[in-house]
Amino acid sequence: MTNAPLPKKIDPRKLAERGVRIEGEAGISQFPNLASMLADEQGKVTVDLQFENDELRIRTIKGCAGGKVNMTCQRCLEPVEITVEANFNLAIAPTEEHAKTLPKYYDPLIVEGEELQLLSMVEEELILSLPIVPYHDDCSVQMSYGDEAAADAATDSDKTNPFSVLASLKADKQ
Incomplete structure (x- = not known):
């Protein structure tokens, strides 16, 4: 399968036995959980996966998926383009116990x-x-934690000390 729409469901064991390669693209809107973390649903994800049996006859999925997405900049709150890439080196296991025996x-x-x-x-x-x-x-908005603490200290020194009244009472007693 090359550059066709990505299938929604696959049988990874059969694909591994046949040595199938899946290549294709999917819009961000096809990934609802990912889209909820992004600033918008613009962009596409390119997928290239090779299903095969390795030398130990373990069914594997190797490849990558990636693209450019827009997230919200945590400094200025404007969209920022981020390149995401996931690399796959997976072994297919039928159970949790079998997964523990994999290399x-x-x-x-x-x-x-x-x-x-x-x-x-x-x-x-x-x-x-x-x-x-x-x-x-x-x-352009770059305030680090140290700058934030200095700004807080500057505003604190501008405020009047609420205990200054007590200091004056103590001075009057002496």
Whole structure:
């Protein structure tokens, strides 16, 4: 399958037995959980996955998915374009117990039934690749935590001390 629309459901075991490669694109709107974390639904995700059996006869999924998405800059609150990319090195396992026996260089993908929601799998990996705090590299609003503390200290010194009255009473007693 090349450059066709991505299938919604696949049987990863059969695809691995046949050595199938899936390439295609999907709009951000097809990934509802990912879209909820973005500033808008503009953009596309390109997917390239190779299903195969490795030398140990383990069914694997290798490849990548990525694209450009718009997130909200946490400095200026304007949209910022972020490049997201997820790399796949998965081994298909039918159960949690079987997943524990897989070689450590694979990430286990537990597929209990015959079918797998392809877009959901890709979406989860893309979400994990999003930055925790997106921002423009050249954002004009750049206040670090140290600057914020200095600004707070400056405003505190401008305020009158509520205990200054007590100091004057103490001075009157002496």
